[in-house]
Amino acid sequence: MVALAGTESDTQLIARAVGDLVRRTRFPVAFGGLARDDSIHVTSVFGARTRSLDGLVVRSGRGLGGKALLERRPRVALDYRSARGITHDYDGPVLGEGIATLFAVPIVVAERTRGVLYCGSWASAPIGDAVAAPALRVADEVAGELRVRDEVERRLSAARPAAEASVLAPAVQDELRETYAELRGIAASVTDAALRERLARVEQRLASLSRSGDVAPSDVRLSPREIDVLACAALGATNSEIAESLALKEATVKSYLQAAMAKLDASTRHAAVLKARRAGLLP
Numbered sequence: 443m444v445a446l447a448g449t450e451s452d453t454q455l456i457a458r459a460v461g462d463l464v465r466r467t468r469f470p471v472a473f474g475g476l477a478r479d480d481s482i483h484v485t486s487v488f489g490a491r492t493r494s495l496d497g498l499v500v501r502s503g504r505g506l507g508g509k510a511l512l513e514r515r516p517r518v519a520l521d522y523r524s525a526r527g528i529t530h531d532y533d534g535p536v537l538g539e540g541i542a543t544l545f546a547v548p549i550v551v552a553e554r555t556r557g558v559l560y561c562g563s564w565a566s567a568p569i570g571d572a573v574a575a576p577a578l579r580v581a582d583e584v585a586g587e588l589r590v591r592d593e594v595e596r597r598l599s600a601a602r603p604a605a606e607a608s609v610l611a612p613a614v615q616d617e618l619r620e621t622y623a624e625l626r627g628i629a630a631s632v633t634d635a636a637l638r639e640r641l642a643r644v645e646q647r648l649a650s651l652s653r654s655g656d657v658a659p660s661d662v663r664l665s666p667r668e669i670d671v672l673a674c675a676a677l678g679a680t681n682s683e684i685a686e687s688l689a690l691k692e693a694t695v696k697s698y699l700q701a702a703m704a705k706l707d708a709s710t711r712h713a714a715v716l717k718a719r720r721a722g723l724l725p
Contacts, residue, residue: 452476452485453485453486455584455587455588456474456475456476456485456486456557456559456584457485457486457488459474459486459559459580459581459583459584460472460473460474460486460487460488460559461488462580462583463488463559463561463576463577463580464488464489464561466576466577466579466580467561467572467573467576467577468573469545469561469562469563469567469573470489470562470563470564471487471488471489471490471539471541471560471561471562471563471564472487472488472489472559472560472561472562473486473487473488473490473495473498473559473560474486474557474558474559474560475557475558476549476556476557477511477555477556477557477558480501480502481499481500481501481502482499482500482507482508482511482557482558483499484496484497484498484499484500490539491539491540491564492538492539492540494534494535494536494538494539495535495536495539498532498535500532500558501531503529504529504531504532505528505529505530505531505532505536506518506519506522506525506528506544506546506560507532507546507558507560508529508531509527509528509546510546510547510548510555510558511548511555511558512555513548514548514550514553514554514555515548516545516546516547516548516574516577516578517545517546518543518544518545518546518569519543519544520543520566520567520568520569521542521543521566522536522537522541522542522543522544522562523537523542536562539562539564540564541562541563541564542562542563542564542565542566542567543562543563543565543566543567543569544560544561544562545560545561545562545569545573545574545577546558546559546560547559547560547561547577547578547580547581548581549581549584549585549588550581550585551585551588551589551592552589556585556588557584559577559580559581559584561573561577587634590628590631590632590637591637593628594625594628594637594641594644597621597624597625597628618648618725619673619676619677619724619725620677621648622645622648622673622724622725623670623673623674623676623677623687625641625644625645625648626645626669626670626673626674627670627674627687627688628641629641629642629645630666630667630670630688630689631689648725662705662706662717662721662723663705664702664705664706664718664723665698665701667688667690667698668698668699668701668702668705669702669718669723669724670688670698671684671688671695671698671699671702672699672702672711672714672715672718672723672724673724674687674688675699675711675714675715676715676718676719676724681695681696681699699711699714702714702718706718706721
């Protein structure tokens with residue numbers, strides 16, 4: 443996966459997750475990496491006393507992490523040295539770090555394992571809910587970030603042909619407007635500030651694609667949520683459909699619409715959309 447400009451790289455994303463594992467589970471050692479060529483390539487290690495885990499590559503189906511990769515479910519070895527049911531291809535680096543208990547959690551996106559996170563201890567330790575639950579949450583958070591990146595990249599790729607056209611056909615313009623509205627919805631769920639800023643720049647580019655020469659200068663300033671709601675309304679969505687799309691209450695959607703209409707001096711949502719387009723606020 444190619445990282446979006448201004449966002450964390452894959453290595454940085456995994457490094458942050460590995461650090462979170464140690465902080466949230468209280469296990470002293472954590473490491474992990476994303477999948478490539480049917481193997482897990484460990485790119486981050488946190489809390490280790492040696493360098494034996496650095497650069498570890500775990501093949502699918504081999505060792506504890508390889509089983510987690512293949513089976514798409516967490517695997518645990520309470521006594522790694524004597525653990526049955528796994529191959530011991532990686533005893534050298536794991537036992538070289540002195541790890542006794544090891545917990546491997548897959549990062550699963552759309553039923554495909556995209557990586558594995560490990561946490562371990564130098565002494566045998568039980569893996570109860572106090573450890574398992576936060577480890578699973580960290581893996582889910584990474585999966586969510588990867589899912590958002592995948593969707594953004596997909597929509598950017600779909601929008602690029604339209605950006606190259608000097609005149610947009612009606613069907614292309616409709617697709618562009620739908621893409622813009624969905625990007626606004628994605629951006630609303632993103633917590634990474636750099637990624638939100640990147641999305642905002644993409645949205646501005648999309649909005650500018652369909653602007654004609656009759657764009658009128660305007661000092662109207664709509665809030666991000668007012669633009670979100672208007673972008674959905676431009677597609678003909680009802681208040682309840684907008685509320686569901688943006689995870690808002692219907693009354694909140696109505697309030698945002700009314701505020702946008704007042705700022706644009708429009709008596710209907712349709713008029714508000716037209717004025718927002720003329721002002722270059724919507725595609």
